[in-house]
Amino acid sequence: MALNIIMKILLTGATGGLGYRTLEQLISNVQIEKIIATGRIIRPTHFVEHSKVSYELGELEEENFVSELVKQVDCIVHAAALSSPWGKYSAFEKANLFTMKNLIKAAKKHHIKRFVYVSTPSLYFNGKDRFDVSESDELPKKFINAYSKTKYEAEIEIENSGIPFIILRPRALIGRGDTIIMPRLIRAFQEGKLKIIGDGKNIVDLTSLANVADAIELSLFVGFEGINQTYNITNGQPVKLWETIDKVLSLLGYRMSNQRVPYSIVKLVSQIMELKAKLTNYAEPALTTYGVGILAKSFTMDISKAQKLLGYTPKISTNEAIEEFVNWYIQNERS
Incomplete structure (x- = not known):
């Protein structure tokens, strides 16, 4: 049975790109009465002013605050x-x-009805090309980094909590409000560090921030058959990664070089840089094995489970997400 009560919601990460777009999505829902939006700092470009929204900034590591x-x-x-x-x-x-x-401790204490957790598909990464990865596919025996490992460990915590939950694994978020993926690639290009790794033909899934926000809203209201499940979320239309990057740069007036660097060489360099970092101050190296793999390997995910059980249908195309990102970036981020 679907939840159809008047809801009061806590949204963590509300001051980031996804949180900002999720706030925009949820305030229009008449079944949502109030949203407590929490984060560390508020950026003017990621602020939603509405009578339903109350910002309370702080650290989620502090038990009393939570x-x-x-x-x-x-x-x-x-x-x-x-x-x-x-x-x-x-x-x-x-x-x-x-x-x-x-959050789980507080949720149990205060009898939370539903917990939606935004996880990551990076825990699927094994350094190889992967196509149509499903939620039930075997995970790597060793995760690629601490981020993936701890996100998965957090998934296990909510799965074992006894709280009705939904876990979402959205892939490569793009669109208006993105301060991570495309901005990082743009900076790398501006600094002369962006080179095509491998043959440049790798195919990947991307996901509009608006589509993830929609998946979150669906998760809050889906019926019994859809809860206590994990879902892949993407735009459902894989693209050639480097053609997409080139399109973003072209819309910003840049011209990307066709220079290619063999994947094996870049991977080896990244491994050496990582080893050096571990032996010194642990500062993030210019290249990481995961970062190189993401740019060089194909990776697509099966979203049929989300379509069937969650009622998820991608509404914003990749091209639309790119256009809204470029317009937003020019207005707010471009120096």
Whole structure:
């Protein structure tokens, strides 16, 4: 049976790109009465002013702060995370695992009706081309980095909590409000560091921020058959990665070189850089094995489960997401 009550929702990570777009999505739903939006800082470009929205900034690592937030709501959408291809396990454990434990403890205490967790498909990564990966496919025996490991550990925590849950694994978020994927690639290009790795023909899934926000809303209201499940979320239309990057750069007036670098060489360099970082100050190297693999390998996911059980249908195409990102970037981020 679907939830059809008037909801009060806690949204973590509300000041980031996905949180911002999720707030925009949820405020128009008449069944949602109030949204407690939490994060660390508010950026003017990611702020939603509405009578339903109340911002309460703080650290999710603080148990008392979390409990005070959760006691005001019925449901939790947990989109906050430390997301990086590099770093010590302890930092990710604190940000991604301990915060989940705090939220679960508070959720049990205050009888939360539903918990939507935004996880990551990076835990599927095994360094090889992968096509139509499903939620039931076997995971790597060793995760590629601490981010993937702690996100999966957090998934296990919510699965074993006894709280009705939905886990979403959205792939490569793009669109208006994106401060991560495309901006990083643009900076790399501007610094002369962006080169095509491999043959440049790798195919990947991307996901509009608007589509993920829609999946989150569906998760809050889906009936019994859709809860306690994990879902892949993408645009459902794989694209050639380097053609897409080139399109974004072209719309911004840049021209990308066709220069290619063999994957094997770049991977070896990244491994050497990672080893050096581990032996010195652990600062993030210019190249990481995961980052190189993401840019060089094909990776697509099967979203049929989300379509069938969650009622998910991608509404915003990749081209539409690119256009809205470029327009937003020119207005707000471009220096």
